[in-house]
Amino acid sequence: MFDGSLEILNATRNDEGVYTCLAENDRGKANSTGTLTITEATQITVAPEDTQVMVGEEVHLQCQASFDPSLDITFIWSLDFRVIDFYLEWKHYERIMVGGQAQTNRVGVNSISVQYIQEVH
Secondary structure, eight states: OOOSOOOOSSOOGGGOEEEEEEEEETTEEEEEEEEEOOOOOOEEEEOOOOOOOOTTOOEEEEEEEEOOTTSOOOOOOEETTEEOOTTTTTTTEEEEEOOSHHHHHSEEEEEEEEOSOOOOO
């Protein structure tokens, strides 16, 4: 026995729209409607590069991502799997966001600036 579900395999933008399910038997009919919205996957288009700098220098690491224009994007930076807290570590890390470009070009650009690099023993 089927449960009335509909599965769409390999969904595309052409599958967007209003879907209606109608159930009926000898006791009557009922229906319900839902809207399906398809979004594009977020992808990194420019990844941070391996970089070498001298102790005390400043370095900029860049990251760009393409994403669906109907969605917002957030960049989260981490160091050795520890998320960087830009509020607590503002003297050492600076987030650089290029504004306006994200929605019009569907490309988010984010850079991080590391200041006052120190040797860790």
